[in-house]
Structure formats: C-alpha cells, structure tokens
Amino acid sequence: MHFSPMKATLTELRRDTGRILGAVIHGHRAVELTQHGETVADIQPRAKPLSGAEFARRWKNRKPLDKATARDIAAAIKSVDRAE
Amino acid sequence: MKFLIDTSILIEAERRRFDLGDWLQDAEEVHICDATVAEYLAGQPLKDESKRKRWREFWESLDLPSKPLTRAVCERAGTLLFLARSKGKTVPFGDGLHAAVAELQGLEVLAADVEHFAAMGVKARNPLREAPPTAPLL
Numbered sequence: 001m002h003f004s005p006m007k008a009t010l011t012e013l014r015r016d017t018g019r020i021l022g023a024v025i026h027g028h029r030a031v032e033l034t035q036h037g038e039t040v041a042d043i044q045p046r047a048k049p050l051s052g053a054e055f056a057r058r059w060k061n062r063k064p065l066d067k068a069t070a071r072d073i074a075a076a077i078k079s080v081d082r083a084e
Numbered sequence: 085m086k087f088l089i090d091t092s093i094l095i096e097a098e099r100r101r102f103d104l105g106d107w108l109q110d111a112e113e114v115h116i117c118d119a120t121v122a123e124y125l126a127g128q129p130l131k132d133e134s135k136r137k138r139w140r141e142f143w144e145s146l147d148l149p150s151k152p153l154t155r156a157v158c159e160r161a162g163t164l165l166f167l168a169r170s171k172g173k174t175v176p177f178g179d180g181l182h183a184a185v186a187e188l189q190g191l192e193v194l195a196a197d198v199e200h201f202a203a204m205g206v207k208a209r210n211p212l213r214e215a216p217p218t219a220p221l222l
Contacts, residue, residue: 028149047085047149052111058148059105063141070099072135073127077091080126081176 005030005042085217086113087187088151090195091123091178096212098142107216115191117151119181151185160184165205173203180204 006029008020013033023029024045033041050058065073087108094116097104108114108204124143161177161184165172168175177182180198186193193208201208209216 047204049113056105065098076127
C-alpha cells in the first residue's frame with residue numbers, strides 16, 4: 001500500500017531516471033525530490049481516467065469486505081467527521 | 085457520464101452487497117480523489133487484525149487512481165462548505181473536498197448523503213437508490 005511519497009535525491013533522479021519516473025507513471029507514486037536533505041520539488045502522477053468497464057472488471061475481481069468490516073469502517077469514518 | 089465515487093458509496097455498496105461495478109459498467113470515466121484515500125485510512129479497524137487484513141486487501145485489490153487535492157481544490161472546497169453553512173447546512177469536510185474535485189473536473193458525485201452535495205450546489209446521486217445512467221444514443 002503506497003500512501004506515503006517515495007523520496008529521491010536530485011542525484012538519484014539524474015542517475016536512475018527510469019526507475020524513479022517508472023514509480024510515478026506505472027506505480028502511481030508521488031516522489032519527493034530532495035537536495036541536501038531538503039525537499040525541493042514533488043513529482044505527482046496524473047491519474048489516468050478509468051472507464052466504467054475497467055472499474056467493473058476491478059470491482060468484480062476485488063477482495064470484498066465482509067459486512068461487519070464494512071460497517072466498522074463506515075462507523076469509524078462517521079466518527080471522524082463528527083469529532084469535536 | 086463521468087463519476088467521482090465518494091468513500092461512503094464504496095463502503096455502503098460492500099455493506100449491502102451492491103454491485104457497484106455493474107451500475108458503473110457504461111460510465112465514460114470513474115474516479116476517486118485523495119479525500120477518499122484519507123477517509124479510508126482513517127476508517128481502518130482498530131483492534132481486529134482479521135478485519136484490518138480485509139480492509140487492506142479490499143483497497144489493494146481495487147487499486148483505483150486518485151484525483152489529487154490541489155490548492156485550487158482546497159480553495160473551492162472552502163467556498164462550497166461556506167456556501168452550505170450560509171444555507172444553515174453543516175457538511176462534513178470530506179464531502180466538501182469531494183464536491184470541489186467534482187465541480188472543478190466536471191464529474192458527478194456518487195454518494196450516500198446526496199443532500200450534502202445539494203447544499204453545495206454540486207450534482208450528486210446515490211446509486212443504491214437510482215438506476216444506472218444509460219449510454220447516450222448515437
């Protein structure tokens with residue numbers, strides 16, 4: 001699960017452009033570019049639109065949530081929304 | 085039709101064993117946005133490891149590309165949330181972000197709480213209550 005951005009230095013980007021851009025383009029990962037330990041730029045993937053047919057294929061092949069887990073997740077998200 | 089799926093619908097479809105894939109089969113484009121990534125992460129089960137495993141596997145198996153929350157999206161979300169407030173309607177922050185992404189990208193939201201989006205003047209429908217869109221006639 002890739003929720004956090006990958007980090008790469010400017011030197012690594014120059015030396016290993018294919019691997020880093022591959023992670024962005026094919027791995028849908030954001031990359032934080034650093035120089036001397038400071039973040040100087042971000043590379044963000046641009047999400048390709050998913051067709052309805054492709055979504056339907058992924059939905060059919062997903063690992064489904066059971067009802068109890070889905071209920072717990074829904075309740076947790078609502079509780080975050082209501083937090084004071 | 086181009087749709088933005090709100091987190092509530094992804095979860096609610098699973099809870100009710102609703103075939104969201106079949107409903108969206110003829111859609112031109114289907115998207116989620118980074119607000120759903122945040123909400124789904126926030127909603128992970130706390131104590132039950134087997135539920136956490138299912139929570140993680142569901143997300144990884146769907147692998148949906150996500151629209152980013154840019155500065156423009158956040159500014160629009162703030163304006164839309166204020167618009168709802170000015171009408172006496174308090175809307176969850178996440179719905180404001182979904183509404184802004186949808187409005188800026190020309191998408192229609194699929195959500196359980198359609199009235200939240202109506203309060204912000206953003207088009208939304210609940211696939212659990214409405215028929216799927218029909219493909220345009222050529």
